[in-house]
Amino acid sequence: MEHLFTSFEEYPVAFIAEIITLLPLLTGLLFLKYxxxxxxxxxxxxxxxxxxxxxxNILAYSRTNNLFIYNLFSFIELIxxxxxxxxxxxxxxxxxxxxxxxxxxxxxxxNCLFYSTTDFSIGNFSTVRVYGLFLxxxxxxxxxAEMNVxxxxxxxxxxxxxxxxxxxxxxxxxFLLSDKVLSKDARxxxxxQYWYTNLIFYILFCVLASxxxxxxxxxxxxxx
Amino acid sequence: xxxxxxxxxxxxxxVLLMMAVFIIIFVAYYQQKQAKQQLAFKELQxxxxxxxxxxxxxxxxxxxxxxxxxxxxxxxxxLSITKMSLNQLEKQVGGEVQVGFQFQKTRSMIDxxxxxxxxxxxxxxxxxxxxxxxxxxxxxxxxxxxxxxIEVELVYPEPELxxxxxxxxxxxxxxxxxxxxxxxxxxxxxxxIHLIRxxxxxxxxxxxxxxxxDFDAVMENRKAGLGLRNxxxxxxxxxxxxxxxxxxxxxxxxxxxxxxxxxxxxxLLS
Numbered sequence: 001m002e003h004l005f006t007s008f009e010e011y012p013v014a015f016i017a018e019i020i021t022l023l024p025l026l027t028g029l030l031f032l033k034y035x036x037x038x039x040x041x042x043x044x045x046x047x048x049x050x051x052x053x054x055x056x057n058i059l060a061y062s063r064t065n066n067l068f069i070y071n072l073f074s075f076i077e078l079i080x081x082x083x084x085x086x087x088x089x090x091x092x093x094x095x096x097x098x099x100x101x102x103x104x105x106x107x108x109x110x111n112c113l114f115y116s117t118t119d120f121s122i123g124n125f126s127t128v129r130v131y132g133l134f135l136x137x138x139x140x141x142x143x144x145a146e147m148n149v150x151x152x153x154x155x156x157x158x159x160x161x162x163x164x165x166x167x168x169x170x171x172x173x174x175f176l177l178s179d180k181v182l183s184k185d186a187r188x189x190x191x192x193q194y195w196y197t198n199l200i201f202y203i204l205f206c207v208l209a210s211x212x213x214x215x216x217x218x219x220x221x222x223x224x
Numbered sequence: 225x226x227x228x229x230x231x232x233x234x235x236x237x238x239v240l241l242m243m244a245v246f247i248i249i250f251v252a253y254y255q256q257k258q259a260k261q262q263l264a265f266k267e268l269q270x271x272x273x274x275x276x277x278x279x280x281x282x283x284x285x286x287x288x289x290x291x292x293x294x295x296x297x298x299x300x301x302x303l304s305i306t307k308m309s310l311n312q313l314e315k316q317v318g319g320e321v322q323v324g325f326q327f328q329k330t331r332s333m334i335d336x337x338x339x340x341x342x343x344x345x346x347x348x349x350x351x352x353x354x355x356x357x358x359x360x361x362x363x364x365x366x367x368x369x370x371x372x373x374i375e376v377e378l379v380y381p382e383p384e385l386x387x388x389x390x391x392x393x394x395x396x397x398x399x400x401x402x403x404x405x406x407x408x409x410x411x412x413x414x415x416x417i418h419l420i421r422x423x424x425x426x427x428x429x430x431x432x433x434x435x436x437x438d439f440d441a442v443m444e445n446r447k448a449g450l451g452l453r454n455x456x457x458x459x460x461x462x463x464x465x466x467x468x469x470x471x472x473x474x475x476x477x478x479x480x481x482x483x484x485x486x487x488x489x490x491x492l493l494s
Contacts, residue, residue, distance in 0.1 A: 101276065123413070137247075140247065140251045143251065143255060144251060144254060144255055144258070147255070147258055147259060147262050149255065150259055150263065151255070151256060151259065152251065152252055152256060152259070153252060154257040158251070158252070162248045165244045165247065165248065166241070166244050166245075166248075169241050169243065169244040170237055170240070170244075171237075171239055171241035172231040172236070172237070172240055173232060173236035173237045173240070174233055174237070176230050176236075177232065177233055180229040181229060181233065190230075194233070197237075209375075224260065224262065224263070224266075
């Protein structure tokens with residue numbers, strides 16, 4: 001059991017980040033009958049994140065390189081992002097939907113090109129973030145243009161998108177320069193500093209996503 | 225790591241985060257502001273629509289009243305005079321059997337026309353409703369509709385309803401329309417009208433054993449669904465609801481529900 005999670009004494013932030021994944025997961029499972037399709041997708045995503053963390057911990061304890069898991073996971077992140085926004089009813093326009101698909105395919109292709117098994121792949125993480133930011137901006141533009149939500153503060157996807165936006169913006173430059181700050185050649189204190197920053201933004205995303213999942217029960221009555 | 229990388233990450237992240245926070249706040253603020261305006265606009269549109277409906281129904285009732293008065297005072301009076309003249313003429317012409325039979329036939333045709341004029345006039349403006357209230361008017365409606373083939377029943381637990389005259393007229397018109405539909409279109413043999421007043425609500429149900437109808441098909445047909453749309457429009461004015469529990473091949477159950485604190489229809493009777 002102790003090999004499944006990071007040690008709290010050694011890496012408290014990493015431990016919290018792994019445990020906090022359970023927050024949106026449990027919120028989603030607890031309110032599953034109220035949870036809408038797009039948020040069910042989010043719950044499934046956090047379940048996969050949880051599996052990723054456990055499997056990377058197991059590999060770390062056996063002194064095996066686990067970075068390929070994170071690089072591979074960027075493909076799942078891409079698919080998740082594309083599905084999350086493609087299935088969203090606020091983005092009904094065919095042009096936007098086509099943009100999501102073509103952008104997703106392009107990002108997927110770039111991810112394949114940048115994929116690496118030995119170190120954090122700058123290309124993979126940056127592509128996911130650029131694609132994610134593109135989708136979030138499309139979503140916000142659509143919400144403002146279509147005006148079919150009564151109160152956006154009670155709208156689930158607003159919280160999820162805000163969480164993603166903060167997470168991607170907060171970690172964009174870290175991963176863009178990950179060859180210097182997150183590579184195996186980086187100094188341990190520097191690595192820890194930037195890795196923890198990444199995890200703090202991830203924790204923020206989990207909290208906001210949980211609020212979004214919890215609020216999804218009001219989505220129907222929140223429509224204009 | 226050089227100092228430059230740390231600086232680039234710090235500055236870049238700070239700029240991106242500030243932009244992200246600005247976007248989130250802007251979207252939340254702007255959307256709420258726009259949504260409030262849109263809701264207010266929609267409320268205004270709904271209010272305008274209700275007022276238009278009120279005016280339409282008021283005009284309709286006024287036109288019915290004018291028509292009923294014209295029929296009663298104009299045609300009714302002319303028919304009475306015609307009958308009197310006919311009686312005079314009969315006396316002057318004398319007593320040939322064949323001519324007497326023709327006079328008798330013409331007189332009964334005039335009587336029948338007078339009865340029809342009175343009936344149409346009464347249907348146009350329900351005088352019983354104005355004089356004795358909704359229950360008496362519905363009793364009269366039920367009595368008129370009942371014959372050897374059709375049995376119509378009115379069920380009301382309370383003899384005193386105490387509705388505003390305009391609401392009574394609206395409920396009467398709806399009951400009239402639904403009863404008419406049940407007899408004419410659904411070919412019902414047994415029809416029950418329930419009228420129940422709760423503390424803040426009134427429910428009117430018309431239940432029949434007729435052949436039913438396809439609600440969607442009727443509503444899609446602009447001519448056929450006129451009566452049902454009319455009911456919905458009348459209820460819109462008072463924020464009322466109508467539920468159609470109908471299907472082809474079985475009896476229909478149509479329930480009308482009006483919240484009494486919302487029901488402030490304009491006085492259509494004035």
